[in-house]
Amino acid sequence: MCRHNSFIVRATLVAFLLLLLPVFSIGSLKQGDRMPDLSSFKLEGRLPDKLQGRVILLDFWASWCGPCKLSFPAMEKLNQEYEKKGLTIIAVSVDEKRENMERFLKEMKVSFPTVRDAQQKLVGAADVQAMPTSFLIDRTGKVRYVHDGFYGDKTVKKYHEEIEQLLKEGGR
Amino acid sequence: MKSFTRAASNSVSRAAKLLVVAALLFSATSCAVVKPWQRETLADSIMQPDRDPMGSGLIDHVYFSREAASGGRSVGGGGCGCN
Numbered sequence: 125m126c127r128h129n130s131f132i133v134r135a136t137l138v139a140f141l142l143l144l145l146p147v148f149s150i151g152s153l154k155q156g157d158r159m160p161d162l163s164s165f166k167l168e169g170r171l172p173d174k175l176q177g178r179v180i181l182l183d184f185w186a187s188w189c190g191p192c193k194l195s196f197p198a199m200e201k202l203n204q205e206y207e208k209k210g211l212t213i214i215a216v217s218v219d220e221k222r223e224n225m226e227r228f229l230k231e232m233k234v235s236f237p238t239v240r241d242a243q244q245k246l247v248g249a250a251d252v253q254a255m256p257t258s259f260l261i262d263r264t265g266k267v268r269y270v271h272d273g274f275y276g277d278k279t280v281k282k283y284h285e286e287i288e289q290l291l292k293e294g295g296r
Numbered sequence: 297m298k299s300f301t302r303a304a305s306n307s308v309s310r311a312a313k314l315l316v317v318a319a320l321l322f323s324a325t326s327c328a329v330v331k332p333w334q335r336e337t338l339a340d341s342i343m344q345p346d347r348d349p350m351g352s353g354l355i356d357h358v359y360f361s362r363e364a365a366s367g368g369r370s371v372g373g374g375g376c377g378c379n
Contacts, residue, residue: 188336251331
């Protein structure tokens with residue numbers, strides 16, 4: 125009887141661990157990591173030609189995400205202000221349907237490049253924890269800041285501080 | 297006869313163990329983690345429990361008035377139907 129009980133306990137533990145398996149993700153993009161090679165993810169759309177030596181704001185967004193809608197005008201302002209100083213914004217849409225992304229962009233009209241991660245491989249590799257999530261990457265290609273979500277002026281203020289700091293830093 | 301009974305008992309206990317493992321594994325398949333970028337369908341307005349706040353407010357008002365009870369469905373006020 126005791127043997128039966130210990131077996132059931134062990135089987136329950138195994139089942140519980142299996143249950144937790146999808147919760148833990150292996151590898152995600154975090155502070156200090158190198159930015160992945162975007163060209164290897166078969167993104168739809170045209171990536172900027174020159175990324176080397178630039179400060180990059182890599183933003184994951186979707187047309188169905190409310191805060192993403194709020195973040196776009198703010199990012200457009202950042203682009204207007206810092207593009208010539210060395211900032212490149214790359215907005216990566218994770219929309220499943222291209223027409224949803226196109227409808228959103230028609231409404232928003234932004235000047236920074238937007239691509240679509242149709243296979244959701246890049247976003248999977250980055251393993252973002254919220255929508256939108258943005259990564260600020262320094263001139264050497266290292267992830268320096270991660271923003272989970274968009275909280276209006278609070279996030280914009282942080283963007284300004286961090287971008288200005290990264291622009292001051294030397295390149296490779 | 298005795299060994300036959302023991303063998304039968306062993307096979308029953310093995311079957312029971314297999315059944316327990318199968319049941320536990322089967323229960324584990326019911327769980328799935330939806331990643332933030334996979335929430336397009338969940339973000340659809342049709343998935344919202346309260347898509348028409350004004351309409352819900354009116355229904356709540358009528359409901360608590362007819363029930364002659366205050367605080368029905370998280371709406372404050374008396375049951376007189378006058379507020």
